[in-house]
Amino acid sequence: MDFRPTDQQRMLAAVARDFLDKRWPLAVAQDVARDGRGLPNDVWRELAALGWAGLRVPGDLGGSEASLLDVVLLAEEMGRAAFPARYVTSAVVATAIIAAGTSAQRQRVLPAMSAGDRFATLALAEPDGSGPDGIALTAEVGRTLDGVKRFVLDADAADHVIVAARGGGGVTLVLVDARHPGVGVSSTTTMAGDRLFEVTFAGVPVRADDVIGPAGGGRAILDEALAHGAVARAAEIVGTAQRILDLTVEHAKVRVQSGRPIGAFQAIQHACADLLRDVETARGLVYHAAWRVDAGRDAATAIAMASAYAGTRGLAVARRAHQIFGAMGYSAEHPLHLLHKRIHAASVESDRAAHLDTIARAIGLA
Amino acid sequence: MSIDFALGAEAEAFAAEVRAWLAANPPERFPIDGMDAGYGSGAHSRPFLQALAAQGWISMTWPRAFGGAERAFWTKLVLLEELALAGAPFGPLTGCDQAADAIMARGSERLARELLPRIARGDATFWQGFSEPGAGSDLLGLTTEARRDGDDWVIRGHKIWSSHAGISSYGLVIARTARGASRSDGLSMFVVDSTSPGMEIRPIVSLTGGVYHYEVFLDEVRVPGDFLLGTEHQGFRELLQSLDTDRFWGRFYKAPALRRVLDQLVRHANATSRGGAPLSRDAYVRRTLAELATDIEALRLYFYRIGWMLAEQVPTRYETALGKVFADETGQRVGAFGLELLGPHAALAPDSPWAPLGGAIQHFYLTTMGHTIAGGTSEVLRTTVATRGLELPRDGRGVARGA
Numbered sequence: 001m002d003f004r005p006t007d008q009q010r011m012l013a014a015v016a017r018d019f020l021d022k023r024w025p026l027a028v029a030q031d032v033a034r035d036g037r038g039l040p041n042d043v044w045r046e047l048a049a050l051g052w053a054g055l056r057v058p059g060d061l062g063g064s065e066a067s068l069l070d071v072v073l074l075a076e077e078m079g080r081a082a083f084p085a086r087y088v089t090s091a092v093v094a095t096a097i098i099a100a101g102t103s104a105q106r107q108r109v110l111p112a113m114s115a116g117d118r119f120a121t122l123a124l125a126e127p128d129g130s131g132p133d134g135i136a137l138t139a140e141v142g143r144t145l146d147g148v149k150r151f152v153l154d155a156d157a158a159d160h161v162i163v164a165a166r167g168g169g170g171v172t173l174v175l176v177d178a179r180h181p182g183v184g185v186s187s188t189t190t191m192a193g194d195r196l197f198e199v200t201f202a203g204v205p206v207r208a209d210d211v212i213g214p215a216g217g218g219r220a221i222l223d224e225a226l227a228h229g230a231v232a233r234a235a236e237i238v239g240t241a242q243r244i245l246d247l248t249v250e251h252a253k254v255r256v257q258s259g260r261p262i263g264a265f266q267a268i269q270h271a272c273a274d275l276l277r278d279v280e281t282a283r284g285l286v287y288h289a290a291w292r293v294d295a296g297r298d299a300a301t302a303i304a305m306a307s308a309y310a311g312t313r314g315l316a317v318a319r320r321a322h323q324i325f326g327a328m329g330y331s332a333e334h335p336l337h338l339l340h341k342r343i344h345a346a347s348v349e350s351d352r353a354a355h356l357d358t359i360a361r362a363i364g365l366a
Numbered sequence: 367m368s369i370d371f372a373l374g375a376e377a378e379a380f381a382a383e384v385r386a387w388l389a390a391n392p393p394e395r396f397p398i399d400g401m402d403a404g405y406g407s408g409a410h411s412r413p414f415l416q417a418l419a420a421q422g423w424i425s426m427t428w429p430r431a432f433g434g435a436e437r438a439f440w441t442k443l444v445l446l447e448e449l450a451l452a453g454a455p456f457g458p459l460t461g462c463d464q465a466a467d468a469i470m471a472r473g474s475e476r477l478a479r480e481l482l483p484r485i486a487r488g489d490a491t492f493w494q495g496f497s498e499p500g501a502g503s504d505l506l507g508l509t510t511e512a513r514r515d516g517d518d519w520v521i522r523g524h525k526i527w528s529s530h531a532g533i534s535s536y537g538l539v540i541a542r543t544a545r546g547a548s549r550s551d552g553l554s555m556f557v558v559d560s561t562s563p564g565m566e567i568r569p570i571v572s573l574t575g576g577v578y579h580y581e582v583f584l585d586e587v588r589v590p591g592d593f594l595l596g597t598e599h600q601g602f603r604e605l606l607q608s609l610d611t612d613r614f615w616g617r618f619y620k621a622p623a624l625r626r627v628l629d630q631l632v633r634h635a636n637a638t639s640r641g642g643a644p645l646s647r648d649a650y651v652r653r654t655l656a657e658l659a660t661d662i663e664a665l666r667l668y669f670y671r672i673g674w675m676l677a678e679q680v681p682t683r684y685e686t687a688l689g690k691v692f693a694d695e696t697g698q699r700v701g702a703f704g705l706e707l708l709g710p711h712a713a714l715a716p717d718s719p720w721a722p723l724g725g726a727i728q729h730f731y732l733t734t735m736g737h738t739i740a741g742g743t744s745e746v747l748r749t750t751v752a753t754r755g756l757e758l759p760r761d762g763r764g765v766a767r768g769a
Binding site: 001002003004005006007009069249252253260261263264266268269270272273274276277280281282284285287288291292295302305308309353355356357358359360362363364365366 | 671
């Protein structure tokens with residue numbers, strides 16, 4: 001048993017902290033969230049130059065084949081900086097799906113993604129919001145893709161869209177060129193500043209070499225990629241919650257009321273103690289889930305626990321922090337609301353009910 | 367060096383050894399002599415303690431100089447975890463460990479020579495004489511006094527909430543030995559034989575109807591000079607140092623014990639129908655049990671991390687306080703949902719023919735009311751987390767009024 005990251009992991013986290021403090025301070029995160037312009041291309045290229053876009057890309061395709069724990073440590077720093085959602089969507093989930101594809105597919109896409117020249121997004125959710133269990137859009141090889149997906153991140157800027165469709169008697173994953181004329185996007189604004197789109201597919205051909213994995217056999221690939229993404233999202237939440245905790249404690253030390261810092265009042269102290277409890281216990285579950293994945297152990301229950309717990313406790317941390325910050329936390333100027341909204345955005349990807357059902361089966365409920 | 371949750375081959379082999387021994391020596395066959403207070407260490411059973419001793423498991427991590435086998439730190443955690451998962455009655459073990467650690471760290475040569483072999487054999491057990499009627503969370507308000515009389519000390523005072531005191535061999539009693547500049551100076555710790563003349567140990571019936579705590583009256587109780595444990599007048603500081611790790615050892619087995627309670631609830635839900643439908647198919651039941659299982663896992667991992675810190679001698683500042691609060695509040699949630707799951711049957715007394723699980727859930731639920739109080743209330747410990755872990759100012763010692 002050991003709880004020390006490797007020197008390399010410590011370096012990764014330190015470089016991330018430094019880069020994000022400079023390139024993505026909370027003031028910038030707030031500006032970008034407010035004006036809805038999304039992640040600037042140069043920032044994406046710079047983080048790719050640091051090797052982050054290729055962390056999960058195989059070594060022979062320009063990546064570093066890093067562990068999920070490495071991704072987790074980086075994602076914590078991104079969460080701390082209220083960094084946009086694209087990293088996990090493209091560099092973790094989409095990368096894992098494409099890495100399960102044919103050699104030609106991998107060669108065609110992953111080196112460019114690793115270099116930061118391209119990125120991919122995922123078209124999974126249906127207009128009713130349902131996920132992998134409710135896929136309705138159909139895709140059969142040799143026919144065309146016609147229909148609508150919703151909640152697709154950064155669809156206007158993405159190079160590739162991985163479409164999770166129903167076909168071949170199961171789930172078929174189709175790698176679509178985002179710039180195909182049959183792909184139309186319409187944007188919607190969100191509270192955390194994520195650029196989410198409704199994507200319309202009209203007569204987009206489904207060729208055999210666009211299908212990732214067996215036609216009708218994409219569910220396992222999708223589930224594994226989403227599971228790894230869930231761990232990374234949970235790590236983002238832990239990082240964001242840690243930032244909230246840090247800001248809250250700092251506030252409690254300097255905000256003076258009735259002649260003393262509010263942090264000297266037990267009501268505030270005890271609330272802060274609970275924030276620390278939530279952050280540290282969530283982090284333990286997240287590291288444990290990542291370790292199980294990396295060690296090749298059965299990780300489904302650990303991932304469900306990490307994802308469900310981080311989402312709930314992260315939001316609880318944010319709400320309690322609002323109470324401690326008082327009126328100031330209600331203002332748009334203060335960063336608390338953005339951190340809160342980012343935790344929400346990261347947690348909605350996690351299907352809490354499904355996670356709890358996974359756990360219920362694992363503990364032996366019939 | 368890298369993050370690794372595996373205990374390692376040696377610890378896993380030892381876990382298998384403990385499990386095999388438990389299978390050959392079913393814990394329920396050992397006679398019980400004291401109440402299970404729900405912490406996870408089960409009931410008090412001297413015969414079970416002696417069976418553990420016969421395996422060499424009480425002293426296995428002690429230094430060889432004290433008769434130990436110098437086995438790795440993790441073996442102790444493995445032992446406690448396996449015993450708790452099995453619901454074994456190892457109630458006195460943690461007290462024995464803590465007393466042995468204190469004696470090895472700062473006891474006299476005589477204490478080590480006389481008591482350590484008896485602890486290793488399961489022949490000496492311990493109660494704590496810390497709290498007093500007027501000194502609970504404010505331990506420094508204690509009024510028990512010890513005065514020198516020749517080579518001996520003579521103690522006079524009144525202790526309360528001492529677990530298993532009526533059935534244990536020795537008390538660790540803290541008493542005032544001098545009036546110092548501050549209240550925390552001038553306190554000393556003594557090892558007091560429970561059979562000493564002048565001791566009166568009265569049971570306190572608990573909310574379960576069983577007896578766990580005792581009240582102890584010390585009327586001119588004579589203690590040999592070398593049964594002073596630690597430095598004269600420095601007993602409080604030394605106690606504070608050990609309390610931090612004692613909190614770890616007193617709660618490490620809570621997660622596996624809660625997992626055992628949860629497993630009982632799962633089996634009950636699987637085997638029980640209400641209104642024609644199995645409880646286990648009810649979405650609320652499933653998801654609530656899943657949430658509790660998640661909390662228990664978070665708790666287990668948190669205590670593993672503290673265990674690693676202790677093993678690596680990384681100083682703990684607030685972690686054991688945070689862990690204890692989380693452990694005990696999680697336990698209360700598990701107990702409360704247990705009652706809810708059992709419905710009207712939860713109220714039945716354990717001897718009722720219809721009481722599910724032998725009344726174990728009701729008993730557990732009631733005992734959890736004491737957990738957030740004993741060994742540091744959740745309020746005091748949250749303050750510890752805030753002031754030591756987050757460096758918030760101590761209450762009343764912030765900036766001056768008007769500053």
